[in-house]
Amino acid sequence: MKDTYTLYGWHLSYFTGKALCYLRYKRVPFVLRDVDMYTLLRRIRRKTGAVVMPVMVTPQGEWIQDSSVIIDHIEARFPDSLVLPDTPVQRFAASLLEAWGDEWWIPMAMHTRWSYPENYALFEHDAGSALLPFMPGFVQRMAVRKVAGRLRAMLHSVGVRPEQFAVMDAWMAQTLDQLDRHFAQQPFLLGAHPTVADFGLVGSLYGHQGRDPWPARELVAPRPHLRAWIDRMAQPQDGSLAASPLLADDRIAPTLEPVLRAIFAEFVPLLQGINAQVKALLPQLAPGRPLPRTLKDVEVPMGGGRFLRAAIPYTLWMAQRTLDLYRAMTPDEQAKVRDWLSALGGEALLALDIARLRRAGLRVIPESSAA
Ligand SMILES: N[C@@H](CCC(=O)N[C@@H](CS)C(=O)NCC(=O)O)C(=O)O
DSSP states (O other): OTTOEEEEOOTTOHHHHHHHHHHHHHTOOEEEEOOOHHIIIIIIHHHHSSOOSOEEEOTTOOEEESHHHHHHHHHHHOTTSOSSOSSHHHHHHHHHHHHHHHHTTHHHHHHHHHTOGGGHHHHHHHHHHHHSTTSOHHHHHHHHHHHHHHHHTTHHHHTOOGGGHHHHHHHHHHHHHHHHHHHHHOSBTTBSSOOHHHHHHHHHIIIIITTSHHHIIIIITTOHHHHHHHHHHHOOOOTTGGGSOBOGGGOOOGGGHHHHHHIIIIIHHHHHHHHHHHHHHGGGSOTTOOOOSOOSEEEEEETTEEEEEEOOTHHHHHHHHHHHHHHTSOHHHHHHHHHHHHHTTOGGGGGOOOOOEEEETTEEEEGGGOO
């Protein structure tokens, strides 16, 4: 067991699903350990400064928090089936899709779980036995009620507000249809093996829409190609998958275009809105201080409607990762990315101009003000 990694998390958890599918695909020797109350409130808090999951512990005893940093860590040590494409457009698109899957989908995941009471029994069972494995059921249920209360308290902030349900439902129906059509043609988002794009998107779809009873039955089961993709992501049976190619010539499948256009029309305005608030705050921020976890509301397009959610500065750190990949490219590669972006209406992404950010748990610290 000396080379074994430990992933602390729950199947219920968005970002645990992402890290879990990734570690399985990479064939990394690891065990998934449930997070109990002591681990969540004491060990993880002490090691990472946040009450959060997933966290991965390396064979050397290092605690790594954040699914993207977990992926970075493993990619550097297991170079066999890399999940960031080599070619410029696919590389940039994969990273952008990861950020979108991680951040844009949070309201969808929270809505499909918490707006439908029938999902609670699974949450209560799984979270209860994970949190307090040796306690009687009624004590477990009390502990779960507390955790559920904490999560429900976040609903308004992430945009899960009754007056927005119709817009979210319409958006989800349309996007899930687009993804179902795409997966009817392609095994994964960019071709025949998964990339960070797939791991980002599977966060919401594995633990929430794909596993909670209401959305699994009402949203995912009617879309069999989407269901099959979630299952492929969760159980990558075939070790030869990594050798299967992405689309040739740095192409992106036309079936993904509607999704990408929506990202440029919706997610990029979200980034712009968050960035504007962060810029306005910078002059008042003491050096080395993290930005608040959430700021004021941002209003963005969503499908045919409008959507309000609180700005989360962390989201800019994910966008910074994508823009860093662009900055590291040769001028020729950058030109290819720019051409691709302008064909899909996405040039504004490159003009974002984010103040350099460092991550600290679930928060970010502007480097210009860092001590
Ligand atoms: N961006 C982080 C996010 C981790 C995260 O938000 N985890 C959720 C569970 S899926 C959590 O623990 N949230 C607690 C909180 O937001 O206070 C990652 O990629 O790992």
